[in-house]
Amino acid sequence: MTSPDGNLFQQQEANRRRTTWLVIGFVLFFAWLGFGGDYVWALQGHHPFPWVGLVLTTVAIFTVWHTYKTGPEKVLWATGAQELIDPKTDAERQVVNVVDEMAIAAGIARPQIWIIPDDDPNAFATGHGPHDSHIAVTRGLLKICNREELQAVIGHELGHVKNLDVRLMTTLAALVGAILLVREGMGRMMRGGGFPVRGGRKSKNAGPLLAILLALWVISWIVAPLVTQLLALAVSRRREYLADAMSAQFTRNPLALASALEKIEGAAAPTTSIKSGAAHLCICDPLGRRLTNSEGWLADRFATHPPMSMRISRLKGMGYAQLKKEGGSSTSFAPA
Amino acid sequence: MWVLLVLVVIVGLWVVSAYNGLISLKNQTVNAFKQIDVQLKRRHDLIPNLVNAVKGAMDFERSTLEAVIQARNQAVKVNASGPEGIKQISQAENALSGALSRLLVTVERYPELKATGNIGQLQEELTSTENRIAFARQLYNDTATQYNTKQQQFPTTLVAGLAHAERTDLWEIEDQAERAVPQVDLSRR
Numbered sequence: 001m002t003s004p005d006g007n008l009f010q011q012q013e014a015n016r017r018r019t020t021w022l023v024i025g026f027v028l029f030f031a032w033l034g035f036g037g038d039y040v041w042a043l044q045g046h047h048p049f050p051w052v053g054l055v056l057t058t059v060a061i062f063t064v065w066h067t068y069k070t071g072p073e074k075v076l077w078a079t080g081a082q083e084l085i086d087p088k089t090d091a092e093r094q095v096v097n098v099v100d101e102m103a104i105a106a107g108i109a110r111p112q113i114w115i116i117p118d119d120d121p122n123a124f125a126t127g128h129g130p131h132d133s134h135i136a137v138t139r140g141l142l143k144i145c146n147r148e149e150l151q152a153v154i155g156h157e158l159g160h161v162k163n164l165d166v167r168l169m170t171t172l173a174a175l176v177g178a179i180l181l182v183r184e185g186m187g188r189m190m191r192g193g194g195f196p197v198r199g200g201r202k203s204k205n206a207g208p209l210l211a212i213l214l215a216l217w218v219i220s221w222i223v224a225p226l227v228t229q230l231l232a233l234a235v236s237r238r239r240e241y242l243a244d245a246m247s248a249q250f251t252r253n254p255l256a257l258a259s260a261l262e263k264i265e266g267a268a269a270p271t272t273s274i275k276s277g278a279a280h281l282c283i284c285d286p287l288g289r290r291l292t293n294s295e296g297w298l299a300d301r302f303a304t305h306p307p308m309s310m311r312i313s314r315l316k317g318m319g320y321a322q323l324k325k326e327g328g329s330s331t332s333f334a335p336a
Numbered sequence: 337m338w339v340l341l342v343l344v345v346i347v348g349l350w351v352v353s354a355y356n357g358l359i360s361l362k363n364q365t366v367n368a369f370k371q372i373d374v375q376l377k378r379r380h381d382l383i384p385n386l387v388n389a390v391k392g393a394m395d396f397e398r399s400t401l402e403a404v405i406q407a408r409n410q411a412v413k414v415n416a417s418g419p420e421g422i423k424q425i426s427q428a429e430n431a432l433s434g435a436l437s438r439l440l441v442t443v444e445r446y447p448e449l450k451a452t453g454n455i456g457q458l459q460e461e462l463t464s465t466e467n468r469i470a471f472a473r474q475l476y477n478d479t480a481t482q483y484n485t486k487q488q489q490f491p492t493t494l495v496a497g498l499a500h501a502e503r504t505d506l507w508e509i510e511d512q513a514e515r516a517v518p519q520v521d522l523s524r525r
Contacts, residue, residue, distance in 0.1 A: 090456070090457070090460065093457070093460060094460060094464075097460065097461070097463075097464035097467075098464075100464070100468065101464060101467045101468050101471055102471070104371060104375070104468050104471045104472050104475065105471035105472075105474060105475060106475075107364075107368065107371075107475050107479075147463075151467075250471070252474070
Protein backbone atom coordinates (compact mmCIF):
# COMPACT_ATOMS: atom_id res chain seq x y z
CA MET A 1 0.00 0.00 0.00
CA THR A 2 2.96 2.31 -0.18
CA SER A 3 3.13 2.70 -3.94
CA PRO A 4 0.40 5.37 -4.25
CA ASP A 5 2.25 7.34 -1.55
CA GLY A 6 5.32 7.80 -3.69
CA ASN A 7 3.11 8.81 -6.58
CA LEU A 8 1.17 11.14 -4.31
CA PHE A 9 4.21 13.14 -3.25
CA GLN A 10 5.49 13.27 -6.82
CA GLN A 11 2.10 14.44 -8.02
CA GLN A 12 1.78 17.03 -5.24
CA GLU A 13 5.23 18.31 -6.10
CA ALA A 14 4.45 18.35 -9.82
CA ASN A 15 1.20 20.19 -9.20
CA ARG A 16 2.91 22.76 -7.00
CA ARG A 17 5.55 23.28 -9.67
CA ARG A 18 2.96 23.58 -12.42
CA THR A 19 0.95 26.10 -10.41
CA THR A 20 4.05 28.21 -9.81
CA TRP A 21 5.08 28.10 -13.46
CA LEU A 22 1.57 28.95 -14.56
CA VAL A 23 1.56 32.02 -12.37
CA ILE A 24 5.04 33.07 -13.48
CA GLY A 25 4.15 32.49 -17.14
CA PHE A 26 1.01 34.47 -16.64
CA VAL A 27 2.82 37.43 -15.10
CA LEU A 28 5.38 37.43 -17.91
CA PHE A 29 2.63 37.17 -20.48
CA PHE A 30 0.81 40.14 -19.08
CA ALA A 31 4.03 42.09 -18.79
CA TRP A 32 4.57 41.40 -22.50
CA LEU A 33 1.03 42.35 -23.38
CA GLY A 34 1.03 45.51 -21.32
CA PHE A 35 4.57 46.80 -21.52
CA GLY A 36 4.88 45.48 -25.11
CA GLY A 37 1.94 47.67 -25.97
CA ASP A 38 3.64 50.58 -24.27
CA TYR A 39 6.82 49.91 -26.22
CA VAL A 40 4.98 49.81 -29.52
CA TRP A 41 3.26 52.99 -28.59
CA ALA A 42 6.51 54.63 -27.56
CA LEU A 43 8.04 53.67 -30.92
CA GLN A 44 5.25 55.62 -32.49
CA GLY A 45 6.50 58.64 -30.62
CA HIS A 46 3.94 58.90 -27.89
CA HIS A 47 4.64 59.58 -24.26
CA PRO A 48 6.95 56.83 -22.99
CA PHE A 49 5.46 56.40 -19.54
CA PRO A 50 4.23 52.73 -19.44
CA TRP A 51 0.78 53.35 -18.06
CA VAL A 52 -0.85 50.65 -20.23
CA GLY A 53 1.46 48.05 -18.72
CA LEU A 54 0.89 49.21 -15.18
CA VAL A 55 -2.87 49.45 -15.49
CA LEU A 56 -3.12 46.12 -17.31
CA THR A 57 -0.97 44.31 -14.77
CA THR A 58 -2.93 45.73 -11.85
CA VAL A 59 -6.25 44.85 -13.42
CA ALA A 60 -5.02 41.37 -14.30
CA ILE A 61 -3.67 40.61 -10.83
CA PHE A 62 -6.84 41.83 -9.20
CA THR A 63 -9.01 39.82 -11.61
CA VAL A 64 -7.01 36.63 -11.09
CA TRP A 65 -7.06 37.01 -7.33
CA HIS A 66 -10.80 37.59 -7.37
CA THR A 67 -11.53 34.70 -9.77
CA TYR A 68 -9.27 32.39 -7.79
CA LYS A 69 -11.08 33.20 -4.57
CA THR A 70 -14.58 32.95 -5.99
CA GLY A 71 -13.85 30.29 -8.66
CA PRO A 72 -15.06 27.20 -6.80
CA GLU A 73 -18.33 28.88 -5.82
CA LYS A 74 -18.89 29.90 -9.44
CA VAL A 75 -18.28 26.38 -10.71
CA LEU A 76 -20.75 25.03 -8.17
CA TRP A 77 -23.24 27.74 -8.97
CA ALA A 78 -23.04 26.90 -12.68
CA THR A 79 -24.03 23.30 -11.97
CA GLY A 80 -27.00 24.37 -9.87
CA ALA A 81 -25.59 22.59 -6.83
CA GLN A 82 -27.04 23.20 -3.39
CA GLU A 83 -24.96 23.00 -0.30
CA LEU A 84 -25.88 20.22 2.07
CA ILE A 85 -25.72 21.76 5.52
CA ASP A 86 -28.58 20.17 7.37
CA PRO A 87 -29.13 16.62 6.09
CA LYS A 88 -32.78 15.53 6.21
CA THR A 89 -33.20 12.22 4.40
CA ASP A 90 -31.34 8.99 5.10
CA ALA A 91 -29.43 9.29 1.84
CA GLU A 92 -28.25 12.80 2.74
CA ARG A 93 -27.17 11.75 6.20
CA GLN A 94 -25.27 8.90 4.64
CA VAL A 95 -23.39 11.07 2.16
CA VAL A 96 -22.38 13.47 4.95
CA ASN A 97 -21.11 10.55 7.02
CA VAL A 98 -19.27 9.03 4.08
CA VAL A 99 -17.53 12.31 3.25
CA ASP A 100 -16.52 12.70 6.91
CA GLU A 101 -15.13 9.17 6.94
CA MET A 102 -13.13 9.67 3.76
CA ALA A 103 -11.77 13.01 4.96
CA ILE A 104 -10.46 11.18 8.01
CA ALA A 105 -8.93 8.44 5.86
CA ALA A 106 -7.29 11.03 3.63
CA GLY A 107 -6.16 13.12 6.58
CA ILE A 108 -7.58 16.36 5.17
CA ALA A 109 -10.08 18.90 6.47
CA ARG A 110 -13.71 18.03 5.88
CA PRO A 111 -14.83 19.47 2.54
CA GLN A 112 -18.12 21.29 2.05
CA ILE A 113 -20.72 19.00 0.49
CA TRP A 114 -22.99 19.97 -2.40
CA ILE A 115 -25.83 18.10 -4.08
CA ILE A 116 -26.52 18.53 -7.79
CA PRO A 117 -30.14 17.97 -8.78
CA ASP A 118 -29.34 15.74 -11.76
CA ASP A 119 -30.34 12.14 -12.34
CA ASP A 120 -27.14 11.19 -14.12
CA PRO A 121 -24.57 9.70 -11.73
CA ASN A 122 -21.46 11.86 -11.41
CA ALA A 123 -19.36 13.72 -8.86
CA PHE A 124 -16.62 16.33 -8.84
CA ALA A 125 -14.33 18.21 -6.51
CA THR A 126 -13.15 21.80 -6.56
CA GLY A 127 -11.51 24.24 -4.17
CA HIS A 128 -8.16 25.68 -3.17
CA GLY A 129 -6.49 22.70 -1.50
CA PRO A 130 -6.75 20.27 1.40
CA HIS A 131 -7.90 22.98 3.82
CA ASP A 132 -10.58 24.51 1.68
CA SER A 133 -12.34 22.18 -0.70
CA HIS A 134 -15.80 21.36 -2.02
CA ILE A 135 -17.22 18.09 -3.18
CA ALA A 136 -20.38 17.80 -5.25
CA VAL A 137 -22.40 14.68 -6.06
CA THR A 138 -25.49 14.28 -8.22
CA ARG A 139 -28.74 12.84 -6.92
CA GLY A 140 -28.36 10.09 -9.51
CA LEU A 141 -25.12 8.95 -7.91
CA LEU A 142 -26.75 8.69 -4.50
CA LYS A 143 -29.52 6.64 -6.07
CA ILE A 144 -27.44 3.97 -7.78
CA CYS A 145 -24.48 3.53 -5.42
CA ASN A 146 -24.45 1.54 -2.23
CA ARG A 147 -22.48 2.73 0.78
CA GLU A 148 -19.18 1.17 -0.21
CA GLU A 149 -19.36 2.40 -3.79
CA LEU A 150 -20.23 5.91 -2.67
CA GLN A 151 -17.26 5.78 -0.34
CA ALA A 152 -14.98 4.79 -3.21
CA VAL A 153 -16.25 7.60 -5.46
CA ILE A 154 -15.81 10.18 -2.67
CA GLY A 155 -12.33 8.72 -2.09
CA HIS A 156 -11.49 9.39 -5.75
CA GLU A 157 -12.61 12.99 -5.45
CA LEU A 158 -10.71 13.55 -2.21
CA GLY A 159 -7.70 12.09 -4.02
CA HIS A 160 -7.97 15.03 -6.44
CA VAL A 161 -8.15 17.36 -3.44
CA LYS A 162 -5.22 15.84 -1.61
CA ASN A 163 -2.82 15.75 -4.54
CA LEU A 164 -3.58 19.43 -5.25
CA ASP A 165 -5.27 18.82 -8.63
CA VAL A 166 -8.09 21.10 -7.50
CA ARG A 167 -5.74 23.97 -6.72
CA LEU A 168 -4.06 23.70 -10.12
CA MET A 169 -7.42 23.63 -11.89
CA THR A 170 -8.80 26.59 -9.96
CA THR A 171 -5.65 28.59 -10.72
CA LEU A 172 -5.84 27.68 -14.39
CA ALA A 173 -9.50 28.63 -14.62
CA ALA A 174 -8.76 31.96 -12.93
CA LEU A 175 -5.96 32.72 -15.42
CA VAL A 176 -8.07 31.83 -18.44
CA GLY A 177 -10.88 33.96 -17.07
CA ALA A 178 -8.61 36.94 -16.51
CA ILE A 179 -7.12 36.71 -19.99
CA LEU A 180 -10.54 36.54 -21.60
CA LEU A 181 -11.82 39.45 -19.54
CA VAL A 182 -8.86 41.72 -20.19
CA ARG A 183 -8.89 40.85 -23.89
CA GLU A 184 -12.53 41.75 -24.07
CA GLY A 185 -11.84 45.11 -22.43
CA MET A 186 -8.86 45.86 -24.67
CA GLY A 187 -10.83 44.93 -27.78
CA ARG A 188 -13.53 47.35 -26.78
CA MET A 189 -10.99 50.12 -26.19
CA MET A 190 -9.34 49.56 -29.57
CA ARG A 191 -12.64 49.55 -31.40
CA GLY A 192 -13.71 52.66 -29.54
CA GLY A 193 -10.56 54.39 -30.76
CA GLY A 194 -9.39 55.12 -27.24
CA PHE A 195 -6.20 53.22 -27.89
CA PRO A 196 -4.52 54.64 -30.99
CA VAL A 197 -2.21 51.84 -32.05
CA ARG A 198 -2.93 52.22 -35.73
CA GLY A 199 -2.05 55.23 -37.75
CA GLY A 200 0.31 56.95 -35.33
CA ARG A 201 1.72 60.27 -36.37
CA LYS A 202 5.39 59.30 -36.54
CA SER A 203 5.03 55.62 -37.45
CA LYS A 204 7.30 55.93 -40.48
CA ASN A 205 10.51 56.03 -38.44
CA ALA A 206 9.61 52.82 -36.61
CA GLY A 207 9.40 50.71 -39.76
CA PRO A 208 9.11 46.89 -40.00
CA LEU A 209 10.13 46.31 -36.38
CA LEU A 210 6.92 47.96 -35.29
CA ALA A 211 4.83 45.87 -37.68
CA ILE A 212 6.38 42.62 -36.44
CA LEU A 213 5.94 43.59 -32.80
CA LEU A 214 2.38 44.59 -33.42
CA ALA A 215 1.59 41.34 -35.21
CA LEU A 216 3.21 39.27 -32.45
CA TRP A 217 1.31 41.23 -29.88
CA VAL A 218 -2.06 40.67 -31.54
CA ILE A 219 -1.33 36.96 -32.06
CA SER A 220 -0.49 36.58 -28.36
CA TRP A 221 -3.90 37.89 -27.48
CA ILE A 222 -5.62 35.43 -29.77
CA VAL A 223 -3.60 32.35 -28.83
CA ALA A 224 -3.50 32.78 -25.04
CA PRO A 225 -6.81 31.10 -24.11
CA LEU A 226 -6.09 28.17 -26.44
CA VAL A 227 -2.70 27.53 -24.86
CA THR A 228 -4.11 27.51 -21.35
CA GLN A 229 -6.85 25.12 -22.44
CA LEU A 230 -4.29 22.70 -23.87
CA LEU A 231 -2.25 22.95 -20.68
CA ALA A 232 -5.25 21.81 -18.69
CA LEU A 233 -5.80 18.83 -20.97
CA ALA A 234 -2.18 17.75 -21.16
CA VAL A 235 -2.07 16.65 -17.54
CA SER A 236 -5.59 15.46 -16.92
CA ARG A 237 -5.56 11.81 -18.02
CA ARG A 238 -2.78 10.46 -15.84
CA ARG A 239 -4.22 12.12 -12.78
CA GLU A 240 -7.41 10.07 -13.07
CA TYR A 241 -5.45 6.84 -12.62
CA LEU A 242 -3.70 8.34 -9.61
CA ALA A 243 -6.98 9.48 -8.06
CA ASP A 244 -8.33 5.94 -8.57
CA ALA A 245 -5.27 4.53 -6.82
CA MET A 246 -5.67 6.98 -3.97
CA SER A 247 -9.31 6.02 -3.54
CA ALA A 248 -8.17 2.41 -3.26
CA GLN A 249 -5.59 3.45 -0.69
CA PHE A 250 -8.16 5.29 1.43
CA THR A 251 -10.89 2.64 1.33
CA ARG A 252 -8.60 -0.42 1.01
CA ASN A 253 -11.32 -1.63 -1.31
CA PRO A 254 -10.48 -1.11 -5.00
CA LEU A 255 -13.26 -3.45 -6.12
CA ALA A 256 -15.88 -1.05 -4.73
CA LEU A 257 -14.63 1.71 -7.03
CA ALA A 258 -14.53 -0.74 -9.94
CA SER A 259 -18.18 -1.64 -9.40
CA ALA A 260 -19.13 2.02 -8.93
CA LEU A 261 -17.45 2.86 -12.24
CA GLU A 262 -19.28 0.00 -13.94
CA LYS A 263 -22.60 1.32 -12.65
CA ILE A 264 -21.76 4.88 -13.67
CA GLU A 265 -20.74 3.76 -17.13
CA GLY A 266 -23.94 1.77 -17.48
CA ALA A 267 -25.88 4.98 -16.92
CA ALA A 268 -23.60 7.14 -19.05
CA ALA A 269 -25.88 9.76 -20.40
CA PRO A 270 -24.22 13.16 -20.55
CA THR A 271 -24.49 14.98 -17.25
CA THR A 272 -26.18 18.08 -18.60
CA SER A 273 -25.75 20.20 -15.50
CA ILE A 274 -21.96 19.88 -15.38
CA LYS A 275 -20.30 22.17 -17.88
CA SER A 276 -16.93 21.55 -19.43
CA GLY A 277 -15.30 23.85 -16.85
CA ALA A 278 -15.55 21.21 -14.16
CA ALA A 279 -15.05 18.19 -16.43
CA HIS A 280 -11.45 17.56 -15.40
CA LEU A 281 -12.30 16.74 -11.85
CA CYS A 282 -15.38 14.59 -12.36
CA ILE A 283 -15.42 10.89 -11.59
CA CYS A 284 -16.19 10.26 -15.27
CA ASP A 285 -16.33 12.52 -18.31
CA PRO A 286 -19.64 14.39 -17.91
CA LEU A 287 -19.84 15.12 -21.62
CA GLY A 288 -19.88 11.43 -22.51
CA ARG A 289 -17.45 12.01 -25.33
CA ARG A 290 -16.48 9.19 -27.67
CA LEU A 291 -12.86 10.30 -27.45
CA THR A 292 -12.74 9.22 -23.83
CA ASN A 293 -13.20 5.62 -24.87
CA SER A 294 -10.09 5.41 -27.00
CA GLU A 295 -6.39 5.31 -26.30
CA GLY A 296 -3.75 6.93 -28.45
CA TRP A 297 -2.08 10.21 -29.20
CA LEU A 298 -5.14 12.21 -30.13
CA ALA A 299 -7.17 10.97 -27.18
CA ASP A 300 -4.25 11.64 -24.88
CA ARG A 301 -4.19 15.25 -26.00
CA PHE A 302 -7.87 16.03 -26.05
CA ALA A 303 -9.83 13.72 -23.74
CA THR A 304 -10.18 14.54 -20.07
CA HIS A 305 -10.53 10.96 -18.82
CA PRO A 306 -8.92 7.61 -19.66
CA PRO A 307 -11.14 4.82 -21.00
CA MET A 308 -13.45 3.41 -18.35
CA SER A 309 -12.52 -0.18 -19.22
CA MET A 310 -8.84 0.53 -18.53
CA ARG A 311 -9.62 2.12 -15.18
CA ILE A 312 -11.86 -0.76 -14.15
CA SER A 313 -9.36 -3.41 -15.13
CA ARG A 314 -6.56 -1.65 -13.23
CA LEU A 315 -8.73 -1.45 -10.11
CA LYS A 316 -9.69 -5.11 -10.40
CA GLY A 317 -6.03 -5.96 -10.69
CA MET A 318 -5.38 -4.10 -7.43
CA GLY A 319 -8.33 -5.84 -5.78
CA TYR A 320 -7.17 -9.32 -6.71
CA ALA A 321 -3.62 -8.59 -5.63
CA GLN A 322 -5.00 -7.52 -2.26
CA LEU A 323 -7.18 -10.60 -1.92
CA LYS A 324 -4.23 -12.82 -2.70
CA LYS A 325 -2.14 -11.07 -0.07
CA GLU A 326 -4.83 -11.34 2.57
CA GLY A 327 -5.45 -14.96 1.66
CA GLY A 328 -1.87 -15.55 2.77
CA SER A 329 -1.09 -14.59 6.32
CA SER A 330 0.20 -11.07 6.75
CA THR A 331 -2.00 -7.99 6.56
CA SER A 332 -1.34 -4.31 6.20
CA PHE A 333 -1.88 -3.91 9.93
CA ALA A 334 0.54 -6.68 10.87
CA PRO A 335 2.59 -5.71 13.91
CA ALA A 336 6.18 -5.04 13.01
CA MET B 337 39.35 24.25 0.08
CA TRP B 338 36.33 25.21 -2.00
CA VAL B 339 35.37 21.60 -2.50
CA LEU B 340 35.40 21.12 1.26
CA LEU B 341 33.23 24.16 1.83
CA VAL B 342 30.70 23.03 -0.77
CA LEU B 343 30.64 19.58 0.83
CA VAL B 344 30.02 21.03 4.27
CA VAL B 345 27.18 23.17 2.94
CA ILE B 346 25.58 20.19 1.14
CA VAL B 347 25.82 18.00 4.24
CA GLY B 348 24.43 20.83 6.38
CA LEU B 349 21.46 21.28 4.06
CA TRP B 350 20.83 17.56 4.07
CA VAL B 351 20.87 17.43 7.88
CA VAL B 352 18.38 20.28 8.07
CA SER B 353 15.98 18.71 5.57
CA ALA B 354 16.22 15.23 7.12
CA TYR B 355 15.66 16.69 10.59
CA ASN B 356 12.66 18.71 9.43
CA GLY B 357 11.23 15.71 7.62
CA LEU B 358 11.40 13.63 10.78
CA ILE B 359 9.84 16.35 12.93
CA SER B 360 7.04 16.81 10.42
CA LEU B 361 6.32 13.08 10.41
CA LYS B 362 6.45 12.98 14.20
CA ASN B 363 3.83 15.71 14.44
CA GLN B 364 1.69 14.06 11.79
CA THR B 365 1.78 10.87 13.84
CA VAL B 366 0.73 12.69 17.00
CA ASN B 367 -2.03 14.41 15.07
CA ALA B 368 -3.25 11.15 13.54
CA PHE B 369 -3.40 9.66 17.02
CA LYS B 370 -5.51 12.59 18.23
CA GLN B 371 -7.86 11.92 15.36
CA ILE B 372 -8.46 8.35 16.60
CA ASP B 373 -9.14 9.79 20.02
CA VAL B 374 -11.75 12.18 18.68
CA GLN B 375 -13.54 9.36 16.91
CA LEU B 376 -13.41 7.09 19.94
CA LYS B 377 -15.04 9.84 22.02
CA ARG B 378 -17.76 10.06 19.41
CA ARG B 379 -18.34 6.35 19.74
CA HIS B 380 -18.47 6.53 23.52
CA ASP B 381 -21.04 9.30 23.34
CA LEU B 382 -23.15 7.43 20.83
CA ILE B 383 -23.44 4.19 22.78
CA PRO B 384 -25.76 5.46 25.57
CA ASN B 385 -28.17 6.66 22.85
CA LEU B 386 -28.12 3.30 21.16
CA VAL B 387 -28.57 1.43 24.40
CA ASN B 388 -31.51 3.64 25.38
CA ALA B 389 -33.15 3.17 22.01
CA VAL B 390 -33.06 -0.61 22.14
CA LYS B 391 -33.44 -1.10 25.92
CA GLY B 392 -37.23 -0.96 26.03
CA ALA B 393 -37.70 -3.49 23.29
CA MET B 394 -34.85 -5.70 24.40
CA ASP B 395 -35.70 -6.92 27.85
CA PHE B 396 -34.68 -10.30 26.52
CA GLU B 397 -30.98 -9.80 25.59
CA ARG B 398 -29.98 -8.26 28.92
CA SER B 399 -26.51 -9.79 28.95
CA THR B 400 -25.64 -8.43 25.50
CA LEU B 401 -26.60 -4.93 26.57
CA GLU B 402 -24.74 -5.23 29.87
CA ALA B 403 -21.62 -6.32 28.02
CA VAL B 404 -21.75 -3.25 25.76
CA ILE B 405 -22.25 -0.86 28.68
CA GLN B 406 -19.45 -2.44 30.65
CA ALA B 407 -17.03 -2.46 27.73
CA ARG B 408 -17.88 1.17 27.04
CA ASN B 409 -17.25 2.26 30.63
CA GLN B 410 -13.98 0.36 30.69
CA ALA B 411 -12.90 2.03 27.42
CA VAL B 412 -13.78 5.48 28.72
CA LYS B 413 -11.72 4.85 31.85
CA VAL B 414 -8.66 3.56 29.99
CA ASN B 415 -8.88 6.33 27.43
CA ALA B 416 -8.10 8.93 30.08
CA SER B 417 -4.59 7.50 30.41
CA GLY B 418 -3.47 9.27 27.22
CA PRO B 419 -1.22 8.25 24.36
CA GLU B 420 1.25 6.33 26.55
CA GLY B 421 -1.32 3.64 27.18
CA ILE B 422 -1.89 2.89 23.50
CA LYS B 423 -1.74 -0.87 24.10
CA GLN B 424 -4.39 -0.81 26.84
CA ILE B 425 -6.57 1.63 24.91
CA SER B 426 -6.57 -0.50 21.80
CA GLN B 427 -7.37 -3.59 23.88
CA ALA B 428 -10.33 -1.90 25.59
CA GLU B 429 -11.60 -0.51 22.31
CA ASN B 430 -11.30 -3.89 20.63
CA ALA B 431 -13.37 -5.43 23.42
CA LEU B 432 -15.95 -2.71 22.89
CA SER B 433 -15.99 -3.39 19.15
CA GLY B 434 -16.69 -7.03 19.86
CA ALA B 435 -19.54 -6.30 22.28
CA LEU B 436 -21.05 -3.77 19.85
CA SER B 437 -20.98 -6.11 16.91
CA ARG B 438 -22.72 -8.79 18.99
CA LEU B 439 -25.39 -6.27 19.91
CA LEU B 440 -25.88 -5.28 16.29
CA VAL B 441 -26.16 -8.89 15.21
CA THR B 442 -28.83 -9.30 17.86
CA VAL B 443 -30.70 -6.22 16.64
CA GLU B 444 -30.63 -7.68 13.13
CA ARG B 445 -32.54 -10.68 14.43
CA TYR B 446 -35.52 -8.53 15.38
CA PRO B 447 -36.85 -6.82 12.24
CA GLU B 448 -39.71 -5.22 14.17
CA LEU B 449 -37.12 -3.50 16.35
CA LYS B 450 -35.39 -2.08 13.31
CA ALA B 451 -38.67 -0.72 12.00
CA THR B 452 -39.56 1.15 15.19
CA GLY B 453 -38.23 4.53 16.21
CA ASN B 454 -34.89 5.76 15.03
CA ILE B 455 -32.93 2.54 15.22
CA GLY B 456 -32.23 2.75 11.49
CA GLN B 457 -30.71 6.19 11.90
CA LEU B 458 -28.72 5.09 14.91
CA GLN B 459 -27.44 2.16 12.93
CA GLU B 460 -26.16 4.46 10.18
CA GLU B 461 -24.49 6.63 12.82
CA LEU B 462 -22.89 3.60 14.38
CA THR B 463 -21.72 2.24 11.02
CA SER B 464 -20.21 5.60 10.27
CA THR B 465 -18.55 5.83 13.67
CA GLU B 466 -17.02 2.40 13.29
CA ASN B 467 -15.77 3.40 9.82
CA ARG B 468 -14.33 6.64 11.16
CA ILE B 469 -12.44 4.78 13.83
CA ALA B 470 -11.19 2.27 11.30
CA PHE B 471 -10.04 5.00 8.89
CA ALA B 472 -8.52 7.08 11.66
CA ARG B 473 -6.39 4.18 12.81
CA GLN B 474 -5.56 3.29 9.22
CA LEU B 475 -4.21 6.82 8.81
CA TYR B 476 -2.42 6.56 12.15
CA ASN B 477 -0.84 3.22 11.27
CA ASP B 478 0.20 4.42 7.82
CA THR B 479 1.73 7.62 9.21
CA ALA B 480 3.41 5.84 12.12
CA THR B 481 4.84 3.20 9.78
CA GLN B 482 6.21 5.91 7.53
CA TYR B 483 7.72 7.61 10.60
CA ASN B 484 9.22 4.38 11.93
CA THR B 485 10.64 3.42 8.54
CA LYS B 486 12.12 6.85 7.98
CA GLN B 487 13.95 6.96 11.30
CA GLN B 488 15.41 3.48 10.78
CA GLN B 489 16.52 3.88 7.17
CA PHE B 490 20.16 4.53 6.65
CA PRO B 491 21.11 8.09 6.14
CA THR B 492 18.15 9.48 8.07
CA THR B 493 18.88 7.25 11.06
CA LEU B 494 21.95 9.43 11.73
CA VAL B 495 19.80 12.42 12.65
CA ALA B 496 17.09 10.37 14.40
CA GLY B 497 18.72 10.97 17.80
CA LEU B 498 18.96 14.69 17.10
CA ALA B 499 15.22 14.83 16.35
CA HIS B 500 14.39 12.67 19.40
CA ALA B 501 12.68 10.25 17.08
CA GLU B 502 11.51 7.06 18.72
CA ARG B 503 9.60 4.10 17.39
CA THR B 504 5.86 4.50 17.84
CA ASP B 505 3.56 1.56 18.43
CA LEU B 506 1.02 0.73 15.80
CA TRP B 507 -2.64 0.28 16.59
CA GLU B 508 -2.96 -3.45 16.53
CA ILE B 509 -5.98 -5.51 15.70
CA GLU B 510 -6.14 -8.84 17.39
CA ASP B 511 -7.74 -11.31 15.07
CA GLN B 512 -9.27 -11.70 11.67
CA ALA B 513 -12.84 -11.45 12.99
CA GLU B 514 -12.06 -8.07 14.56
CA ARG B 515 -11.12 -6.66 11.23
CA ALA B 516 -14.56 -7.27 9.81
CA VAL B 517 -16.28 -5.17 12.49
CA PRO B 518 -16.67 -1.88 10.61
CA GLN B 519 -18.99 -3.54 8.11
CA VAL B 520 -21.99 -3.48 10.38
CA ASP B 521 -24.74 -3.77 7.85
CA LEU B 522 -24.19 -3.45 4.15
CA SER B 523 -27.74 -4.00 3.04
CA ARG B 524 -28.59 -0.41 3.95
CA ARG B 525 -27.65 2.21 1.45
